[in-house]
Amino acid sequence: MNGNQLDTAAKIIQQGELVAFPTETVYGLGADATNESAVKKVYQAKGRPSDNPLIVTVSSVSMVETYVASFSDDAKKLIKQFWPGSLTMIFKLKPHALSKTVTGGLDTAAFRFPNNQLTLDLITKAGVPIVGPSANTSGKPSPTTAQHVYHDLNGKIAAILDDGPTTVGVESTVLDMSVDTPSILRPGAVTKEDIEAVIQRPVMDELHHVGMSQTPKAPGMKYKHYAPDAQVYIVDPDDNWQEVADWIGAHQQPVGVMAFNDVINSIDWPKNTDVISLGDDAKSAAHDLFAELRDFDNHKQYKIVFAQGLKPTGIAEAYMNRLNKSAGQMHFKQL
Known part of the structure; x- marks a missing residue:
């Protein structure tokens, strides 16, 4: 510049x-x-x-x-x-x-x-x-x-x-x-x-949403945000990723997966899976989240994306805040 x-x-x-x-x-x-x-x-x-x-x-x-x-x-x-x-x-x-x-x-x-x-x-x-x-x-x-x-x-x-x-x-x-x-x-x-x-004093951390009749003080508190065209489902920390792979294998359509490298490498993924790495930790996951959601958006054949959920501590809280909104609070166990 x-x-x-x-x-x-x-x-x-x-x-x-x-x-x-x-x-x-x-x-x-x-x-x-x-x-x-x-x-x-x-x-x-x-x-x-x-x-x-x-x-x-x-x-x-x-x-x-x-x-x-x-x-x-x-x-x-x-x-x-x-x-x-x-x-x-x-x-x-x-x-x-x-x-x-x-x-x-x-x-x-x-x-x-x-x-x-x-x-x-x-x-x-x-x-x-x-x-x-x-x-x-x-x-x-x-x-x-x-x-x-x-x-x-x-x-x-x-x-x-x-x-x-x-x-x-x-x-x-x-x-x-x-x-x-x-x-x-x-x-x-x-x-x-x-x-x-x-x-050196407590901070409140539970005010991330407002009702539809209220005016939000900050962006992201009221309306749907961060959502790709595909439906995102969160795979929670206590979910079994092999069950996710089995679900994908039982269906014919292309399915996206966003997960840490250790998860990706531990599964024999079905051929209709497109796997994208979130790296190895919450920092890399937060850094890559939006870009990867957009990547799936660029390929319209994906109707479902499974994304790795994390315990919301440190920067993982920001990651999960955005991921929950991207998914509309939908989780794998709801399928």
Whole structure:
């Protein structure tokens, strides 16, 4: 990426158009967060429900201070430890600081300071914060490469900044700092344990969903997310993978499998199985999840995909959060 291309992308943002941008987690879809008509184009390009609030992506703490009344001592500690990085924090806004189109009508907004220099330079050059939902069709697996963005949004946005594959692979942790007890609304690579170690007090971690009549404070809490065209079934840790292979063998259609290498190597898979590795641990599984779901999407013959479930601890909690939503809470034992 040369300077002229970055200048062009910044001008596109200033002109009220859309630019997809890289972060360490997934690719985001950027528009001037202070331009209501530009923000509306994000909802239109993604096909995103209008009550699903947008994360505001910034290139400095001072940019957040323009919109947020104050930071608590805990927030200051977390900012020092995790920004730039994959922690998004929700704060109460100054009155009328941001459009309701950004906030979903709430008096709070989520702010993210990503660990990607290209995007930080883009925001600094544009001179405004940008909204930053994932750069994909709403409800589909999030994009971890520029090619994923092109597949979903070609013709709907003005530009894509390509910085190669993302390094984390699942969206940032969303932490609500607008309430008395900080609450994780979406798990990510920054874990509950990481946060508690910094602020030295408990964090709530059970608020990942809201009802259909409620306005979510963070993305991913209400609507179907991360789902490929195939139906995903979770193979739980206590399930028998040989029974999965036997089920596949008893059926004629092509079936996808996503699992750790030790599982893959322990089974004599039927010929109608397409097996993709999740690596050897939860970190690699989280990194590869969206890309592999998209890979099956690119081959329309797959109607069923079996994916390895993990005990939800550490980053495996983020992996299981996304996998459960991809599967619509469907499990192998339900077949």
